Amino acid sequence: MTNTNKKQLQIELDYTHLWKLLIDRQKKKEDLKRDAGISSASIARISKGENVNTETLLRICQYLECDIKDICEVKQVKNNEVK
Known part of the structure; x- marks a missing residue:
């Protein structure tokens, strides 16, 4: 039997690190499109x-010569906060 009163946690990726990295490297979204082949x-x-x-995340990492943890972060959100 499951307890329906438990708050469910879900995870999502936060890409804030990617935007900061692009700024630090003086790159734009257009550069990702053109140079990394991101749609x-x-x-x-x-x-x-x-x-x-x-595959998209890995292409971004290859283009920026970074690790995946440098462009995104796993965040836990409460079920009612999910977008």
Whole structure:
């Protein structure tokens, strides 16, 4: 039997580190599109904090010569806070 009164936690990716890294390196979203081959749709999803596929994240890491932890962070959110 499950307890429906428990608050469910979910996780989401926070891309704040990516935007800071781009600023630090004097890069723009357009550079990601052009130089890393990231689609406009993927950049829009990242901008909204939505999920993108792992390949997209890895291409960004390769372009910026960084680790995945340098561009995103896993955050736990309460069920009622999920976008």
